[in-house]
Amino acid sequence: MTHDRPAPSQGVAATPATDKFLTQSGVEVPLICGAMYPCSNPELVGAVAAAGAMAIVQPISLVYAHGREFRAGLQEIKALAGGRPFGFNAIIEKSVKAYEDRMRGWIDVALEEGVRFFVTALGNPSWVCKAVHQVGGVVYHDVTERKWALKAKDAGVDGLICVNSRAGGHAGTHTPDELITQLADLGLPLVAAGGVGDERAFAALLQSGYAAVQLGTRFIATNECKVHPDYWRAILDADEDDIVLTERLSGVPVAVINTPFVQRIGTRAGPFARWMLRGRRTKHWMRTFYALKSIRELKHTIQKGVSYRDVWQAGKSVGTIHAVEPAGEIVRRFAAALR
Numbered sequence: 473m474t475h476d477r478p479a480p481s482q483g484v485a486a487t488p489a490t491d492k493f494l495t496q497s498g499v500e501v502p503l504i505c506g507a508m509y510p511c512s513n514p515e516l517v518g519a520v521a522a523a524g525a526m527a528i529v530q531p532i533s534l535v536y537a538h539g540r541e542f543r544a545g546l547q548e549i550k551a552l553a554g555g556r557p558f559g560f561n562a563i564i565e566k567s568v569k570a571y572e573d574r575m576r577g578w579i580d581v582a583l584e585e586g587v588r589f590f591v592t593a594l595g596n597p598s599w600v601c602k603a604v605h606q607v608g609g610v611v612y613h614d615v616t617e618r619k620w621a622l623k624a625k626d627a628g629v630d631g632l633i634c635v636n637s638r639a640g641g642h643a644g645t646h647t648p649d650e651l652i653t654q655l656a657d658l659g660l661p662l663v664a665a666g667g668v669g670d671e672r673a674f675a676a677l678l679q680s681g682y683a684a685v686q687l688g689t690r691f692i693a694t695n696e697c698k699v700h701p702d703y704w705r706a707i708l709d710a711d712e713d714d715i716v717l718t719e720r721l722s723g724v725p726v727a728v729i730n731t732p733f734v735q736r737i738g739t740r741a742g743p744f745a746r747w748m749l750r751g752r753r754t755k756h757w758m759r760t761f762y763a764l765k766s767i768r769e770l771k772h773t774i775q776k777g778v779s780y781r782d783v784w785q786a787g788k789s790v791g792t793i794h795a796v797e798p799a800g801e802i803v804r805r806f807a808a809a810l811r
């Protein structure tokens with residue numbers, strides 16, 4: 473990837489925090505299309521990057537849900553992005569060795585292909601920081617509370633993705649205001665993740681001191697995202713109150729739309745799973761089991777339309793999402809709201 477760093481657009485949220493994020497990431501708009509399994513297809517990542525925002529590749533989604541050989545998939549995204557930067561999501565929890573080796577290999581290939589923005593989740597990101605810093609890249613780490621933020625800072629990360637209680641995917645427990653209050657003194661750029669579906673909420677979070685904002689659900693309802701139209705319809709029809717947290721997908725709470733199927737099966741993990749998840753060692757096995765299970769089941773969100781019996785992941789931003797739009801239009805509208 474040519475890693476020219478375009479100058480930040482004139483007038484775009486000129487706070488020092490935002491400037492730092494724009495300089496570190498090389499994008500023009502302080503907005504991230506977050507990694508999403510299985511929704512991060514190459515066309516979506518490429519379209520967001522081409523429009524001047526940061527877009528994150530989810531490698532498991534790229535390879536297993538969208539059938540791309542990893543390096544060829546990155547090259548395809550590079551072409552779609554027109555040379556603009558994009559990022560890579562490394563879920564680095566210690567689990568089975570084969571998965572860890574695969575993730576290390578993917579990170580090496582991503583670095584070779586010129587990716588310089590990494591978002592790590594779970595685990596200790598110090599080895600990723602070491603590899604990425606050697607070539608001048610940056611690492612942001614997903615956190616939900618101060619305890620994890622301090623560990624990430626010690627590990628050498630360059631910024632924090634502050635996952636709040638409104639987020640799609642694995643939601644946090646704190647509001648955006650609580651997180652910025654808890655983490656402002658750490659001296660790292662903070663990215664708000666969760667609950668943003670329109671440009672008003674985006675601008676308000678930047679004004680409150682966040683360096684950038686990460687969106688997930690908003691980008692599922694785009695022409696480029698290859699989910700079945702039933703998933704789009706579920707997002708457009710849902711309100712904020714229709715989002716519930718379920719442990720049944722991954723053992724930890726995941727935000728989903730409260731369909732009749734979700735209501736029927738309930739949202740708590742079974743007693744055996746809960747017992748396994750409490751043990752220091754067994755929790756890794758259980759999470760690996762859940763990860764493999766959800767890779768297989770959630771893939772149907774794309775292939776068959778009606779997902780594994782109507783489990784649609786989405787966050788509370790659904791209340792402000794009213795149309796399926798081109799991803800680039802969303803980026804341009806959000807950028808315009810800052811001028």
Ligand SMILES: Cc1cc2nc3c(=O)[nH]c(=O)nc-3n(C[C@H](O)[C@H](O)[C@H](O)COP(=O)(O)O)c2cc1C
Nearest residue numbers: 506507508509639640641666667687688689785787
């Ligand atoms: C369907 C879905 C899948 C997600 N998968 C991942 C993932 O694989 N890795 C990750 O770090 N975050 C994941 N997330 C979180 C998003 O990257 C982002 O932080 C979150 O969606 C922001 O909240 P929002 O949906 O309210 O905008 C996922 C979110 C959704 C909605």
